[in-house]
Structure formats: C-alpha cells, structure tokens
Amino acid sequence: MTRFCRSAAACVLAIVASLAFSPLQAQQDKSPDAALARLLQAARATLPGACAQPAADRLIGILCAGRIRIGVRDYYPLFSTRVGEAREGYEVDVARAIGRQLGVAVEFDRVNAATRIPLLAEDRIDLVIATMGHNTQRDGQARFIRPHYYQSETTVIGPRALAVSGWQDIPGRTVCVTVGNGSNAELVARDARLMLFDEAGVLPERLKDETCTLAAQDDSFFAESFTDPAFAERYAQKFGFAQVPWGMAVARDGSAQLARALDLISQIFHRDGVFLELGRAHRIGTGFLEQQQAVWQRPECNTEAGAANDVCVLPPFNAELMATPFAGSVATFEAWFESWTGIELSLPMLATAPAWSMFKDGVANSLVLIVGALLATLGFALLFGAAQGSRSALLRWPVRLLTVTLQSSPIVLTLVIAAAIARALFPFSDAVALGASIAALGLTNGSNAGQAIAEAMLTLRAERTRPAGRLDLFTRALSRSATQIVAFLVNAAKGTPIASFIGAPELLSALTDITSFSSGRATTYTLLLIFYTAVVMIVVWLCGRLRLLLERRQAVPS
Amino acid sequence: MRPLIDRLSSDFLPLFLGGMAVNFEIAVIAIAVGLALGLLLALARLAGGVMAGAAASAIGLMRAAPTFVVMFFLLNAVPRDATLFGEPFALSGIMTVALSLVPYSAAYIADSGVEALRQYRGGSLPGALLFLPNVTRAFFVLVMSSSAGAAIGVTEGITIILRQAEQLPTLGDRLVLFAIGIVLFGIPLQAGFAVMGFIQRRFGRIVARRTEVMKAADIKIE
Numbered sequence: 001m002t003r004f005c006r007s008a009a010a011c012v013l014a015i016v017a018s019l020a021f022s023p024l025q026a027q028q029d030k031s032p033d034a035a036l037a038r039l040l041q042a043a044r045a046t047l048p049g050a051c052a053q054p055a056a057d058r059l060i061g062i063l064c065a066g067r068i069r070i071g072v073r074d075y076y077p078l079f080s081t082r083v084g085e086a087r088e089g090y091e092v093d094v095a096r097a098i099g100r101q102l103g104v105a106v107e108f109d110r111v112n113a114a115t116r117i118p119l120l121a122e123d124r125i126d127l128v129i130a131t132m133g134h135n136t137q138r139d140g141q142a143r144f145i146r147p148h149y150y151q152s153e154t155t156v157i158g159p160r161a162l163a164v165s166g167w168q169d170i171p172g173r174t175v176c177v178t179v180g181n182g183s184n185a186e187l188v189a190r191d192a193r194l195m196l197f198d199e200a201g202v203l204p205e206r207l208k209d210e211t212c213t214l215a216a217q218d219d220s221f222f223a224e225s226f227t228d229p230a231f232a233e234r235y236a237q238k239f240g241f242a243q244v245p246w247g248m249a250v251a252r253d254g255s256a257q258l259a260r261a262l263d264l265i266s267q268i269f270h271r272d273g274v275f276l277e278l279g280r281a282h283r284i285g286t287g288f289l290e291q292q293q294a295v296w297q298r299p300e301c302n303t304e305a306g307a308a309n310d311v312c313v314l315p316p317f318n319a320e321l322m323a324t325p326f327a328g329s330v331a332t333f334e335a336w337f338e339s340w341t342g343i344e345l346s347l348p349m350l351a352t353a354p355a356w357s358m359f360k361d362g363v364a365n366s367l368v369l370i371v372g373a374l375l376a377t378l379g380f381a382l383l384f385g386a387a388q389g390s391r392s393a394l395l396r397w398p399v400r401l402l403t404v405t406l407q408s409s410p411i412v413l414t415l416v417i418a419a420a421i422a423r424a425l426f427p428f429s430d431a432v433a434l435g436a437s438i439a440a441l442g443l444t445n446g447s448n449a450g451q452a453i454a455e456a457m458l459t460l461r462a463e464r465t466r467p468a469g470r471l472d473l474f475t476r477a478l479s480r481s482a483t484q485i486v487a488f489l490v491n492a493a494k495g496t497p498i499a500s501f502i503g504a505p506e507l508l509s510a511l512t513d514i515t516s517f518s519s520g521r522a523t524t525y526t527l528l529l530i531f532y533t534a535v536v537m538i539v540v541w542l543c544g545r546l547r548l549l550l551e552r553r554q555a556v557p558s
Numbered sequence: 559m560r561p562l563i564d565r566l567s568s569d570f571l572p573l574f575l576g577g578m579a580v581n582f583e584i585a586v587i588a589i590a591v592g593l594a595l596g597l598l599l600a601l602a603r604l605a606g607g608v609m610a611g612a613a614a615s616a617i618g619l620m621r622a623a624p625t626f627v628v629m630f631f632l633l634n635a636v637p638r639d640a641t642l643f644g645e646p647f648a649l650s651g652i653m654t655v656a657l658s659l660v661p662y663s664a665a666y667i668a669d670s671g672v673e674a675l676r677q678y679r680g681g682s683l684p685g686a687l688l689f690l691p692n693v694t695r696a697f698f699v700l701v702m703s704s705s706a707g708a709a710i711g712v713t714e715g716i717t718i719i720l721r722q723a724e725q726l727p728t729l730g731d732r733l734v735l736f737a738i739g740i741v742l743f744g745i746p747l748q749a750g751f752a753v754m755g756f757i758q759r760r761f762g763r764i765v766a767r768r769t770e771v772m773k774a775a776d777i778k779i780e
Contacts, residue, residue, distance in 0.1 A: 162724065196634075209713070210713075211713070405740055407747070408744025409736075409739075409743065410703070410705035410715075410743060411705070412706060412708050412716050413736060413739055416716075416736070417736050420733070424729045494622070497627045501706075501708070508627060515634070521635065522637075525627075525633075525634040526635055528627055528631065529631045532627045533619060533624070537618070540621070
C-alpha cells in the first residue's frame with residue numbers, strides 16, 4: 001500500500017512536472033497577460049528603493065506615486081469631453097481601464113494638439129491619449145504604444161442626394177477642408193478644388209448652410225454630427241481614405257518599461273474586446289476595433305512578442321514629403337531673413353518636392369493662361385467687332401445679343417458655363433479647365449472690346465470719310481478703339497486667377513493646394529499677389545506699346 | 559419629364575434675391591471705400607511734386623492688382639486675431655470681397671476724379687459732372703465682380719445659382735438655370751446702363767445748349 005502510495009505520488013509529481021514543463025504551459029508563459037504580470041511584479045519588487053532613483057523608469061515612478069498622469073483632450077466629442085470636473089468619452093474610459101490594469105489612480109491633464117508631445121517630453125504627463133495619429137514624423141518625438149487603440153480615416157461627407165461615391169466623382173469639385181490636414185495632399189492629387197477653413201468645428205455648419213457641398217475631415221470628428229438625427233438624415237459618408245492609426249504615446253526617454261507594459265495592456269484590451277466594448281459604449285465607429293480584436297486573438301499575435309510582430313501591428317502613417325535638393329538652403333534663408341527683419345518667412349513651395357512641382361506647374365499654367373486669354377480676347381474682339389460692325393443685320397443682331405448676354409453674366413458664371421460645356425464634351429483634365437477658362441475670359445473681354453470696335457466703325461461711317469475699302473475701315477476702327485481694346489486686354493490678364501474657380505491649375509490654385517498641407521499662408525499669398533501684380537504690370541506696359549502702335553496708324557492720314 | 563421649374567427648390571427665388579442683395583451690399587461698401595480713397599489719391603495726383611508721383615504709383619499698383627488674388631490674400635494673409643487701433647480686425651466674407659474690390663474702385667475713381675477735377679478747373683462743369691455716370695458704371699462693374707465671393711463661400715447670387723445647379727441632374731437643366739441667372743443679373747445691369755446712358759444724353763444736351771448760348775453771346779459781343 002505504502003509502495004503503491006509512493007508510486008502514485010511519484011506519478012502525480014511526474015504528471016504535474018510534465019504539465020508544468022509541457023508546451024501548453026510554455027505557451028501560457030508567453031502570453032501577454034503573463035508577460036505583463038511578470039513585468040509589474042518585477043517593477044514592484046524594486047519598490048520602495050527604486051522610487052528615490054532619478055534614472056528610474058517612469059513605470060517605477062507611477063507605481064511609487066500610485067497614480068498615472070494621463071493627458072487627454074478637453075473637447076473632442078465622443079472621445080474626450082469635460083464638463084466641470086466630469087470627464088467622459090472613449091479615450092477617458094481607456095485611460096481609466098489602463099489605471100485599473102496597472103493598479104494605480106488616474107490623474108487627467110488637459111492637452112491639445114500643440115502641447116501633447118511637449119508635455120510628455122517635459123515629464124509633466126506620463127501618457128497621452130489624445131486623438132493623436134501615429135505617423136512617421138511623430139515617431140521621432142514620442143514612443144507610440146502598439147497596437148494602436150483606434151484608427152481614423154478622412155471621410156468625405158455630402159448630401160445624401162448628391163451622386164458622389166468615390167474618387168471618380170471628385171475631379172473639379174470643391175471640397176471643404178481644414179488647413180494643415182495631411183490628407184489634403186491626396187485630395188489635391190485627385191483634382192479636387194479645396195476651400196480652406198482654419199477650424200474643423202465650422203464644417204458641419206458650412207455643410208448645413210450649403211457653403212460646402214462636400215467636406216473632408218477625420219471620421220472621428222464627424223462621428224458626433226452623425227449622432228444628430230437631422231444631420232444623419234440629410235448627409236452621408238460618401239467614401240473614406242487616408243487611414244491613420246491613433247496611438248497612445250509615452251516619452252521617448254526613460255519610459256521603456258512603461259511602454260512595454262502599455263503595449264501588453266493594449267494587446268490584452270484588443271484581444272478581450274475591452275477597446276471594442278468601450279467604443280460601442282461611446283457610439284464611435286467600431287469597424288477597426290472589431291478587425292483588431294480578430295487580429296489579436298490569433299495565436300501568432302496573442303504572445304508577449306505580438307506588439308513587435310509586423311504581421312500583427314499596423315505601420316505608422318507615412319506623412320513625410322520628399323524634400324527638394326535645396327530645402328536646406330531654403331531653411332537657412334528663412335532663418336536668416338527672420339533674424340535680419342524679425343519677419344517669419346515661410347516658403348513651403350520650395351521645401352518639398354510635391355509642392356515645388358505644383359509651384360512650377362502653377363507658374364507655367366498661369367503664363368499659358370494669361371497668353372491664351374490675351375490672344376482669345378484679341379481674336380474674339382476682332383470677330384465680334386467685324387460682326388457687329390457689319391451692314392448685315394443677320395450677322396449684327398445675333399452677335400449683339402450674345403454681347404449683351406456676356407455683359408450680363410458675371411465672370412464667375414461665364415466660367416462655370418464654359419466649364420460645364422467643356423466637361424460635357426471632353427473628360428475632365430487640366431488642359432480642358434485651362435481651355436474653358438481661356439474661352440470664357442476671351443469671350444467676356446473680347447465681346448466688350450468688339451463692341452468698342454463696332455462703335456468706332458459706326459462713328460467712322462457717320463463722319464462720311466471715304467475709306468478705300470472695308471478692310472481699311474476696320475483697320476481705322478481698330479486704331480480708334482485702341483484704348484478700349486487695351487483696357488479689355490488688361491482686364492483679361494487680371495481676370496486669369498479667377499480660372500482657379502473651375503479647377504484650372506494656375507498659380508493661385510497651386511498655392512492654395514500647397515498651403516492646405518503645409519504652413520506659410522501669409523508669405524505664400526503675399527508672393528502670389530506680387531507675382532500677379534507684376535505680370536499684369538508687364539501686360540499693361542506691353543498693351544501700352546500696342547495702343548501706341550494702333551494710335552499711330554490712326555494718325556497716319558489715309 | 560418634370561419641368562425645370564418643379565425641380566428648383568421652392569425658396570430658390572427669395573434666396574437668389576437675398577443673394578443679389580449681398581452683391582449690391584458688397585458693391586456699396588467697395589464703392590464707398592473706393593470713393594474715399596480714390597478722391598484722396600486724385601487730389602494728391604493734382605497736388606504735384608512727390609505726392610503726385612507717389613499717388614500715381616499707388617494708382618498704378620492698385621490698377622494692376624487682380625481682385626481675385628487680393629481676395630485670397632486678405633483671406634489668408636490677415637491673421638484671424640489681427641487688431642486695428644487696438645480693435646479686433648477679423649474680416650467677414652462680405653468685407654473680404656468688398657475690400658478686395660477696393661483697389662479697382664479706388665484706382666478707377668482716382669482716374670475719373672483727376673479728369674473731373676481738371677474739367678472743373680478748366681471751367682467745364684458738365685465735363686466734371688461726367689464723374690457721376692462714371693461712378694455709376696463702376697458700381698455696376700463692382701456688382702458683377704462681387705460674384706467672386708462664391709469662391710470663398712459668401713452667399714451671394716451666383717453662389718445660390720451654383721448650389722441649385724448641383725441639385726439638377728442634366729446639363730440642359732443647368733444651362734437653363736444659368737440662363738435664368740444671367741437674365742436676373744442682366745436686368746439691373748442693363749437698367750443701370752440705360753439710366754447712365756440717359757444721364758449722359760442729358761449732360762450732352764446741357765453741354766450743347768450751353769455751347770450754343772456761349773456762341774450766341776460771342777456773336778453779340780463781336
């Protein structure tokens with residue numbers, strides 16, 4: 001019996017030992033839960049001695065203090081809002097869940113887009129959970145927690161009745177956006193026209209008052225608007241693009257253990273559906289969270305090394321634009337100019353390759369547009385002048401009617417009509433937009449100049465001079481109406497920037513696009529004003545020479 | 559097929575008329591500021607010396623400044639928290655468009671003002687009074703130009719038409735709507751030009767009558 005008992009005990013021990021060292025047990029040991037428990041246990045084991053060490057990891061500091069300082073936003077509906085001392089939202093609840101997991105209290109600190117990373121670096125907060133997109137630029141400023149706790153995308157919102165379903169419907173349309181939004185570059189590349197606003201907060205109102213037909217902004221921003229039944233009934237998400245993962249972040253220095261603990265907590269929260277439940281509770285979009293739960297339940301991701309596995313984690317959004325070869329010199333010049341004058345100069349069109357390319361194209365297209373508008377004005381002036389000065393009523397009256405129509409149409413409307421007809425005839429392209437603009441500017445100004453030529457012909461006939469022929473009469477009428485012709489030529493050149501309204505890729509359009517994803521609006525638009533004023537002054541000078549030439553012809557007796 | 563009139567929103571006409579009122583409002587502001595600035599520049603030009611040179615340069619620059627670019631410059635280069643004489647100087651959309659038209663109106667009025675003052679000093683009151691129809695012409699040009707506000711979201715007449723056009727399914731419907739817009743803009747414009755023509759003809763007759771009277775007086779003196 002005793003022998004049997006000894007054998008049984010040995011068997012049990014053997015079974016326990018085999019279980020303890022079995023592959024299954026080894027798998028459990030490598031779970032994120034076990035890794036987190038070991039990490040926290042090891043950190044707590046150093047207390048209280050490590051609390052006095054200045055170089056201790058921030059995790060030690062948090063455990064010593066019994067609280068974690070978390071930076072959150074004060075007003076980002078559904079994600080983090082504050083009314084008095086009460087905070088609520090998805091991010092606030094994520095912060096509280098992290099505090100519970102670490103076994104410490106949570107102290108909230110207010111942050112905004114500008115302060116969230118500096119406050120981490122200054123050790124005034126331990127963790128930031130504040131709608132921060134994880135991109136390659138920010139990777140150098142803070143240590144982002146992987147996996148990401150949310151993902152937003154830029155969503156295009158518009159009236160339900162509007163037939164827009166994807167990029168194919170975007171070229172030539174105006175989209176309201178906020179300045180500095182990284183996704184603006186994508187809209188620009190897809191031939192959208194941008195209307196810029198400083199704050200996203202105005203976009204729902206601008207949609208409602210129909211200032212904007214389409215608006216593009218983070219889907220997390222519009223999430224609150226769609227909780228309003230009236231808004232949801234009238235507007236819909238047309239499509240989304242530029243997905244950006246949101247990351248919690250800690251300081252890059254002295255936070256290795258804290259970051260590791262948070263990586264593991266984030267893994268566990270995804271796997272167990274903690275993030276998903278909190279997302280549902282706050283009525284935010286949960287598609288990403290559902291997809292991430294499935295990812296982190298997979299065996300290859302549900303390990304202590306999952307956060308470092310590229311198959312499981314998402315890469316940061318690549319927001320870096322390629323610099324121009326002379327970007328360094330531009331930065332040096334900007335710094336020198338500021339130190340010399342005290343004026344902050346920013347030349348975004350010279351700093352990055354896409355901006356530089358758009359700038360060059362904008363200048364070239366502007367010059368093409370100006371030359372085209374001048375030639376079209378002159379051409380239409382001659383045609384309208386000849387027709388209106390004709391003795392044939394069949395020719396004269398239709399052209400007169402067309403002239404009155406063009407005079408009665410504001411130039412913006414004429415451009416829109418020209419663009420609508422051009423788009424019905426040809427697929428949208430930069431060349432079509434430029435062509436339509438040239439035709440509209442030429443018709444508007446040419447019809448007026450043509451009227452002046454016709455009036456000059458009438459006066460010449462009334463003076464009963466006897467020109468050698470019709471051509472001579474017409475030539476003398478040109479001379480007599482030289483001032484008017486020149487005035488409308490100058491007007492055509494001045495009017496070219498308005499072509500940006502229908503998507504012509506001239507300089508104003510290009511610079512608006514550039515400033516939508518970079519800084520330096522004041523400098524950019526000042527340079528634009530100088531460019532166009534200088535070009536128009538050159539046109540004025542050239543037209544002055546043309547007028548002298550025409551008037552000299554009049555002075556020569558026939 | 560439903561006729562266009564059914565597809566237009568019921569409040570289209572009141573909204574459009576409200577929008578046109580904004581066009582006129584912008585033009586009134588632009589002509590008022592242009593009058594103040596333009597007349598000062600005209601006086602400076604006639605003063606001679608350095609002031610005349612400076613005024614001529616300023617007028618030349620203002621004449622060359624494209625309205626649309628000036629509008630975007632004001633919109634983007636003036637900081638939202640800018641102050642003028644210690645007071646907040648945030649420009650509304652309407653003011654932005656109106657001020658962008660000021661370089662044109664001031665330059666035009668300065669040119670017309672110089673001519674009017676020369677005529678007046680030369681003893682020709684009717685010639686000087688031609689300044690008034692010139693200002694009227696500038697006013698209607700400003701009304702039409704104020705449609706540039708559509709590009710920055712100002713709810714003026716063209717904006718209303720373009721918003722309505724977005725809702726129409728076919729190019730034909732949109733072209734008809736645009737034609738309605740041209741007619742609605744054309745009526746006040748052509749009426750304005752007709753009034754201006756009437757005034758000019760009246761001045762012409764006054765000038766002719768005065769000339770005849772003066773000629774008659776000269777004959778008597780002889």
